[in-house]
Amino acid sequence: MPSLASARYGKDNVRVYKVQKDAATGVQTVTEMTVCALLEGAIETSYTRADNSVVVATDSIKNTIYITAKENPVNPPELYASILGQHFIDRYAHITKAHVKVVVHRWTRMVVDGAPHPHSFFRDGQETRNVEVTATRGEGIVVKSGIVGLTVLKSTGSAFHGFVRDEFTTLAETWDRILSTDVDAGWTWSTFPTLDAVRDGVDRFDRAWEAARGITMKTFANDESASVQNTMYKMCEQILAAEPEIALTNYSLPNKHYFEIDLSWHKGLKNTGKDAEVYAPQGGPNGLIKCEVSR
Numbered sequence: 001m002p003s004l005a006s007a008r009y010g011k012d013n014v015r016v017y018k019v020q021k022d023a024a025t026g027v028q029t030v031t032e033m034t035v036c037a038l039l040e041g042a043i044e045t046s047y048t049r050a051d052n053s054v055v056v057a058t059d060s061i062k063n064t065i066y067i068t069a070k071e072n073p074v075n076p077p078e079l080y081a082s083i084l085g086q087h088f089i090d091r092y093a094h095i096t097k098a099h100v101k102v103v104v105h106r107w108t109r110m111v112v113d114g115a116p117h118p119h120s121f122f123r124d125g126q127e128t129r130n131v132e133v134t135a136t137r138g139e140g141i142v143v144k145s146g147i148v149g150l151t152v153l154k155s156t157g158s159a160f161h162g163f164v165r166d167e168f169t170t171l172a173e174t175w176d177r178i179l180s181t182d183v184d185a186g187w188t189w190s191t192f193p194t195l196d197a198v199r200d201g202v203d204r205f206d207r208a209w210e211a212a213r214g215i216t217m218k219t220f221a222n223d224e225s226a227s228v229q230n231t232m233y234k235m236c237e238q239i240l241a242a243e244p245e246i247a248l249t250n251y252s253l254p255n256k257h258y259f260e261i262d263l264s265w266h267k268g269l270k271n272t273g274k275d276a277e278v279y280a281p282q283g284g285p286n287g288l289i290k291c292e293v294s295r
């Protein structure tokens with residue numbers, strides 16, 4: 001006899017834009033985000049017995065996402081996601097858990113003739129600021145923050161040697177290689193018992209995002225990297241040190257390979273080792289290195 005092992009449902013890919021207008025100065029500030037909200041609770045009968053009386057329509061969930069954005073701050077995204085998640089478990093007695101994901105897209109203010117423009121912005125890269133919140137009745141609010149899609153490259157200052165050599169190995173050891181990745185970094189906060197606890201000291205979220213972004217770039221740039229594994233661990237250690245309320249940090253980093261090209265067949269051109277200048281960037285396969293570091 002089959003039984004429903006788990007279920008959640010809601011609205012995904014809800015695109016939201018909010019503008020804040022400073023009437024005194026005329027300066028406008030914009031936020032664009034993509035929101036997903038999924039609910040769990042006593043909803044089994046909607047799956048097993050066609051009982052829609054327990055279903056908050058996904059259309060209503062979408063409306064709630066807009067209304068919550070209108071009536072509350074959308075920054076920092078950790079606060080907006082927590083307000084939205086808490087709303088669903090407060091409002092519907094049979095909903096016990098709400099999962100909210102917010103992806104914030106970059107709109108960076110233009111500088112025109114040396115001055116910040118009051119209402120014009122540009123997309124400076126595909127990097128997003130991501131937040132995943134789970135609000136559970138009686139258990140508080142779990143918040144995970146992150147950076148996704150920050151593409152970085154260093155042209156030297158990276159090595160990889162001393163790895164296992166056996167009959168499966170063709171890779172040469174290297175003391176100088178290109179290192180490039182798309183940063184996916186996360187940091188999970190100690191569970192907040194209430195929404196008020198999220199609100200108290202709300203500055204922690206922007207501070208941590210700035211710190212994590214800075215640590216990621218500075219460590220990537222300055223570390224004489226022995227491997228992706230070791231460099232990412234150093235990043236995690238520093239993020240934990242920067243914010244006492246962060247319980248866990250994680251990275252997931254593709255190793256985007258750049259292969260040397262032997263051009264010696266053409267007029268003896270030297271383009272390998274210390275003479276390497278022209279490389280072939282690879283699509284795939286790529287390495288994929290992950291870790292989580294807790295206190």
Ligand SMILES: O=c1[nH]c(=O)c2[nH]c(=O)[nH]c2[nH]1
Pocket residue numbers: 160171226227228229255287289
């Ligand atoms: O930093 C690296 N870590 C690896 O595990 C690995 N494996 C590989 O082929 N190249 C690399 N580089």
